[in-house]
Amino acid sequence: MPFNQRYAPSVPFGQETVRPWPGKPWESPQERPLVLRLLAAGVLATSFLEGYIVSNVQFLRTPAGVMAALLVAGFILLRLGRGQWVSGPAYAAVLFLVMVSTAQACHLLFDIGPAGEGQPLPAYLQYVQVVILYLVVYDLARDPRTVKAMAVALVGSTILMSIVANAGIGESAIQYNNTRAGVGGINLNGQAFLYSVSIVGIVGWTLIRWPRYRWFDAVLMVGVYSMLLASMKTASRGGTASLAVGILCTSILCFRRDRLRAYVVIVPLLIGGFFLMSPRAELLKQRIDATVYEDDTGMRVELAQGAMELIPKRPLIGYGADYSLVLGRHMGRNRPIAAHGTPTQITLSFGLLGFFPWILLIAVLVRIGWRSRSSPWGAILLSLLVTTLSLCVAANFGYDQYVWILFALVSRAGSLAHLSIHSFDRCPVPTGARQVFVANARSSLVPRSNGVLQP
Numbered sequence: 001m002p003f004n005q006r007y008a009p010s011v012p013f014g015q016e017t018v019r020p021w022p023g024k025p026w027e028s029p030q031e032r033p034l035v036l037r038l039l040a041a042g043v044l045a046t047s048f049l050e051g052y053i054v055s056n057v058q059f060l061r062t063p064a065g066v067m068a069a070l071l072v073a074g075f076i077l078l079r080l081g082r083g084q085w086v087s088g089p090a091y092a093a094v095l096f097l098v099m100v101s102t103a104q105a106c107h108l109l110f111d112i113g114p115a116g117e118g119q120p121l122p123a124y125l126q127y128v129q130v131v132i133l134y135l136v137v138y139d140l141a142r143d144p145r146t147v148k149a150m151a152v153a154l155v156g157s158t159i160l161m162s163i164v165a166n167a168g169i170g171e172s173a174i175q176y177n178n179t180r181a182g183v184g185g186i187n188l189n190g191q192a193f194l195y196s197v198s199i200v201g202i203v204g205w206t207l208i209r210w211p212r213y214r215w216f217d218a219v220l221m222v223g224v225y226s227m228l229l230a231s232m233k234t235a236s237r238g239g240t241a242s243l244a245v246g247i248l249c250t251s252i253l254c255f256r257r258d259r260l261r262a263y264v265v266i267v268p269l270l271i272g273g274f275f276l277m278s279p280r281a282e283l284l285k286q287r288i289d290a291t292v293y294e295d296d297t298g299m300r301v302e303l304a305q306g307a308m309e310l311i312p313k314r315p316l317i318g319y320g321a322d323y324s325l326v327l328g329r330h331m332g333r334n335r336p337i338a339a340h341g342t343p344t345q346i347t348l349s350f351g352l353l354g355f356f357p358w359i360l361l362i363a364v365l366v367r368i369g370w371r372s373r374s375s376p377w378g379a380i381l382l383s384l385l386v387t388t389l390s391l392c393v394a395a396n397f398g399y400d401q402y403v404w405i406l407f408a409l410v411s412r413a414g415s416l417a418h419l420s421i422h423s424f425d426r427c428p429v430p431t432g433a434r435q436v437f438v439a440n441a442r443s444s445l446v447p448r449s450n451g452v453l454q455p
Contacts, residue, residue, distance in 0.1 A: 027414035029144055030142045030143060032079070032139070032143035032146060035074060036074050036140055037143065037149050038149065039074055040149065041146075043064055043133075043153075043405070044150050044154040044157060045067075045154075046062075046067055046157070047064055047154070047157050047158070048160060048164070048183055048186065049185070050184075058122060059129055068133055068401065071133075072132060079140075086135065089138075089364040089365060090138050090411065092357060093131055093361055094131075099356075099357045100124070100353070101128075102317075103350040104320060107120060107317065119322060120321055127321065127398065127399050130399045130401050130403075133404055133408075135408075137408035138408040138412065141411070142412060144415065144419055147409055147412070154197075155220065158198040158227060159198070159226060159227060161183050162226040162229070162230035165182055165233060166230050179235070179283050180233070180235045182230075188234040188235070188236055189236050189394075190395075190400065191236075192231050192236035192242075192391075193388070193397075193403075194402065195230060195231035196242050196246055197384050197406065198227055199227055200247060202220045202221070202224050203224070203250055203270070204380040205421070206220065207262050208259075209421060221269075224270070225277070228274065232277060235281075236284075237394075238395055241394075242388075246383055249383045249386045249387070250379065253373055253379035253382060254379050300340050300394055303337065304341060306330050307344040307347070310326065310330055311351075318347060318349050320349060321349050322336075323345075324336035324339075338396045340396060341392070341395070342392035342395065342398050343358075343393075345398045361407070365407055368410060369382035369385050369410055375413075375418070376420065377419060377421065381409060382410070382413070384406055384409075384410070385407075385410045388403055
């Protein structure tokens with residue numbers, strides 16, 4: 001029976017049933033070292049500390065960069081020689097890295113990039129960094145406890161970031177142009193992205209757990225209001241649009257007839273909170289009105305047109321990772337300008353050699369999320385992926401480490417397909433790899449006694 005078939009909604013709590021293992025061996029859970037799981041969570045836990053510089057070494061300048069370096073080093077020592085840690089969708093990420101490296105090598109070897117300007121090598125290494133991080137998290141996320149730890153770290157860190165931004169604590173909370181407010185060190189669109197995925201994830205979690213709430217569910221809902229207010233202060237139109245898309249998506253994917261009362265209670269609370277905070281979002285409303293009535297898109301349309309004029313001139317390998325120099329000149333500016341759109345960012349940087357593998361990876365992720373949509377964690381991860389992709393239209397996420405971490409978690413949605421969201425806290429994990437899958441060896445519904453179907 002396909003692993004993405006719906007759970008039977010009539011089964012009483014405590015007597016849930018699960019499907020047999022997924023048909024692909026790399027989708028079955030396996031145990032991963034505790035230290036690596038903690039380091040992976042630490043990368044997200046330090047996400048709001050980007051404003052603190054701890055060293056002048058490239059990629060080790062921030063606490064999150066140091067944690068990521070420790071994670072990769074620990075992975076090399078403990079996991080690199082064990083098993084097949086590149087499998088399934090990871091091949092698309094490796095293909096992307098190979099094609100990107102090929103395109104960038106052409107620029108470096110034949111000197112066809114912006115002559116004598118920019119920093120092409122450091123810009124290119126940012127893509128190498130995020131793909132390596134993707135592969136590490138992809139392997140670790142085969143242990144469901146890794147996903148739990150990273151989810152707690154991200155949500156906790158983002159709620160703390162929103163409190164700092166709302167209260168203006170210390171020097172971390174800063175003002176942009178005396179109007180837009182956020183925490184220092186992170187781009188405002190990046191902050192809006194973190195708020196959006198955290199809010200969407202909490203909404204999905206709350207809808208699915210209805211009505212069996214505990215104290216931390218109430219804490220999460222209070223955190224939603226803090227993050228919503230902080231997101232409004234960033235005045236990010238793309239972030240607001242992606243949040244709306246994400247909430248709509250998770251509301252549809254998590255809907256069941258036995259959860260109808262959850263929608264009657266939770267949705268009015270969200271809407272009421274939004275209108276209660278709307279007086280604090282005057283700048284956001286002004287920017288949205290400027291978009292609707294004055295066609296003010298923050299140069300997104302002009303930049304997209306400029307990118308479409310540049311891409312045909314060098315369609316195969318693009319202009320290199322430091323393309324912003326070329327785009328800035330093309331737009332009549334004397335400074336670099338980012339594309340403000342992930343598809344155009346990647347195509348301008350690496351041409352079709354980079355664009356097609358990236359689209360292939362996105363297609364694979366969408367397929368995995370769609371196949372897992374009937375499971376609780378699959379529905380949440382697919383909603384987060386939709387939220388991210390909707391913001392990719394207007395943001396430069398080609399080498400954003402948090403986006404690639406999310407890609408890695410979505411890649412493992414099949415490993416979480418059998419887990420109940422209510423019994424997730426007490427999931428034992430198999431210690432050995434599942435070598436053979438026999439679809440007919442088990443009945444289609446297997447009683448759950450401890451939250452995990454043992455191999």
